[in-house]
Amino acid sequence: MDALVSFLTRRRDGAIASRDLDITTEALNFGRGTGNEVELPGPGVMLKEGVLHKRPGGLFFESAKQGSVIVDGKVVRSAPVGIGTRIQLGGYDVIILNPPPGKDVAVSVELTRPLDDTLETLKARSVTSLQDIGVSKRRWAWISALVVLLLFFAWPLVDTYLLEPEIRYDNPMEVATERAPWPVAADVAWVSGEISGPHKFVAKHCNVCHETPFVQVRDAVCLSCHEATGHHVDPVKMPVSGITDVGCQTCHKEHQGVQHIVRNDQAFCAGCHDNLKQWAPQTTLANVAHFGNDHPQFSPAVVVDPAARRTERLVLEKATWPKENSALTFPHKKHLVAEGIIVPGQKDRKVLDCGNCHLPEPGGVGFAPISMQRDCMGCHLLNFEPTAPARTLPHGQPAEAQLILKEFYSDLALRGGAEMEEAPAIVRRRPGTQLTESERLEALAWADRKSAEAGERIFSKSVCGACHAVTKAEVVGRPHWDIVPVVLADRWMPKGRFDHVRHVAQDCGACHAARASETASDVLLPQIQTCQNCHGGERAEQKVPSTCITCHDFHFGNQPRMTAPGQRPPHRAAQRAATP
16 A cells, blocks of 8 residues: 655644655554664654554554554554544554545654653663562572483483383284383483474384484484485596585484475585586586576487487577487477367367377376377377278287288178279179189289278378388388387486476466477477576575575486495384384
8 A cells, every 4th residue: 555654743833844754565564663664763662563454444553562552542452543543652643644645544653742761760661680580590590400400311311221111012913012101202302303204204213213322313324214315426437525425414404393304505506516627527517506597508308319219418509409309200280270170070170289188197297108099099090991990000010000901901802892992893792702713813912902002091191100200111022111119208307307287377388389399309398598587596586496406306316326235224113123
């Protein structure tokens, strides 16, 4: 709301001086603190006295402290206010005025009562020493020290090392459980904080991780559960002590509450990655220190050789935009036309969008693989003979499809009864008629020609060739077609992490230019500038604060494990359960 605040000062000659202040805010806060929109200096005023709100029902004033406020002479907690309402805050009077044009509210502020700020008055209202309440510092210091010693040192030690836990069987069919002799565990005072969510299942068994009292948890204990954890880099190829020699607790701080125990500050990664040559002179990676203004362009892993299943990391530069050789010729543009596509058996065209084919996988992070049966078969029928529309060819099996064609037309030729005007009489004869050897050869010759014609049509650009790269060769005098195996990159950004479900409010076309893509070789990824429109660095303002760990992991599964298999200690929880 737009507010006009007038600070009034009465001079000795009776004249009134006014200092006006224009304020635009959601609510008008009054108090001694400098964070208030209306500052009322003086020790007799609370840091925050109250707040003036504009609601659908009008103006309301509400006390910000535990007590009350005086509005028009009445002590209230909150009250509606209007033109002429007087609010007393310490020695100040706040009066609601008729707002001028363009303003939602106008108030005047005037110091009308003296503020008693003498030292004697402040002392009378305050308790400044223990003697004021009749307590001796020395006596209570000794009593407090003794209580701390007994409760937080002696009791946990006695309970841990001298008292045996009570073993109870609540049910003969149940496993024995330990019951402490106290309602509250004695060592609760030693707990430095609440344990994180993933470790809650061992929260009551401290010795699962803490093998020795007052000794920090060893890395071997962490790795007894997290045994599949890989290094950040290969410690043999890149023996960087700052990565390979640090302990688990350097980065993973437990007993910090339910917050995530993975370190996520930007300096953690930038400490090395802002000058990689210093740590790894042979590296080809680019330096990075800040996502908003110091991050290299994206380099997706693009398939360059489908036969060898080889990928290369290529930079998304507009001048040399990478092309993916996946052996697909699928055109996005033809499927995303505004007027829709023709669907066999339907009168109206069907308008497609990305969600028709790209279905989220469980969890929504990525998308399930495209399936011919689920996503394509509704439009791309694999039937091959108009007189037998129910007969279809299998997808992904070109040799089997050609065998089916030959068997179908051979069976039709030998059996007779073909309903094809262009077929010879011997093929259109009455079914069951006996054939001479010459007639049989004539019928089979027609079947060979017909299966070859059907194969030519099926494997052309009208059917298989619409999406796949097709090869043709002569095998024993007959044409033979094959489909080049399709190899798609499972993840274009193998070392990055992107969660699609968190961007569900964003239109797909804002990042992926699929509607303009005419070939399947187009790498439909956005450049980093698209992400930087919304995401900034760790302390970004007006953008989503993002650190390195937002998109990248530290431990990689393709790197050696943190410990050798023979050096991995046994699982501590399993050890404890096996102890009689």
